[in-house]
Amino acid sequence: MSFTDTAIIGAGPYGLSLSAHLSAAGVVHQILGQPMRAWINFMPPGMLLRSEAFASNLHAPLSGFTLEDYYRQKGMRYQPMGMELPLETFVDYARWFQSNLVEDIQAVDVVNLRRVDGHFQLALSDGRSLLARKVVIALGLKGFAQTPVALRGLPERYASHSALYGDLAWAQGKDVVIVGGGQSALGLAALLHEQGSRVHVLMREAGVIWHPRPQASRGILSRLARPDAGLGRGWRSLFLSEYPGLFHMLDQGRRKQIMERSYGASGAWWLRDRVVGKVKISFRTEVRSAAIDNDQVILRGISEDKESAVAADHVIAATGFKTDMRQHAFLSKEIVDAISVNSGLPELTSNFETKVRGLYVIGPASAHSFGPVMRFVYGARHAAPSVARHIAHSLKADARDGVWSSAEGHVLERTGE
Known part of the structure; x- marks a missing residue:
């Protein structure tokens, strides 16, 4: 049985961003999954990203790892707005981000996750098992496809x-x-x-x-009337892009209304x-x-x-997605019953933690708690530092209070995958 402080399930933009922040915070962790799998295997070649370039960054704990930095290193012309961003370029950027900031990824799936004696036991697709104090589910839209x-x-x-x-x-x-x-x-x-x-x-x-092609250069009055934001142009977009914590403070009915009427x-x-x-x-x-x-x-x-x-x-x-944590077959019934409300939506604290202490959800599945920004790569800039900070503080508090006894085992060994 291997052991780690934190296991991240999913190696897409949110999982990679969180891993970089956990490393910077000194938290021992394992990231599980094929890097950028959904982007590589389930998106058509030649696709262009909907988000503008400035809103398509993975989030790092230090400067020098934005999409603009990647373009500059490759000698390519970059525009923050009005630039077509091919899927293949974005995936290459994510791989570059990973190679610089994410130490190790285990290309395995989690086939079972359950609570055992106050921590989490993960059964992996290669037959190994992992014990973790904290777990973060960062799986994007996997399993949530909605068909008429x-x-x-x-x-x-x-x-x-x-x-x-x-x-x-x-x-x-x-x-x-x-x-x-x-x-x-x-x-x-x-x-x-x-x-x-x-x-x-x-x-x-x-x-x-049809959205108009954005103009990178605008007058101050135009920018004041309709400021640029990660999800689009305007004050409403600015609120939803930059203040997910305030969105979380709204009552459930208001949040649902905004989600149904936005974008x-x-x-x-x-x-x-x-x-x-x-x-x-x-x-x-x-x-x-x-x-x-x-x-x-x-x-x-x-x-x-x-x-x-x-x-x-x-x-x-092409009828969208509906978050339902019950669709994740790897979650034990005990965990699903504890975290799911409103037909499978996870109820999250202001730190992205579920009702099961130590279990977090980030990415699109957190959108009903933090707003539509979590459906886009841009949301990683909010989720990754917030969750990393909360995990680091929580682990320190647990160690100080003697909640965790010394655990036998070792971190999963690096594989050649």
């Missing part, structure tokens, strides 16, 4: 969720219907069209909200010319049933207040 009822039960050959892509070469020359009207749907539509797929987008909204279906400025006039879009459309007929998916519903039917070789649900 009408599309559930269709064979994988004919239907999938946008969370699964990935290379899109399988769809070349095929008829593909995308259900959804947000960034994910529109981004996939552009990439599929450009590789030769015939794409039809079905969205419930009356039209697409809905829309498209980035760099997508408009790749979609408008090139991809077929049906507005005010609701899919009510789906069936397989003659080796095609037949979607029936209402479009513009009329009954409609659409046929395709494949349908992709």
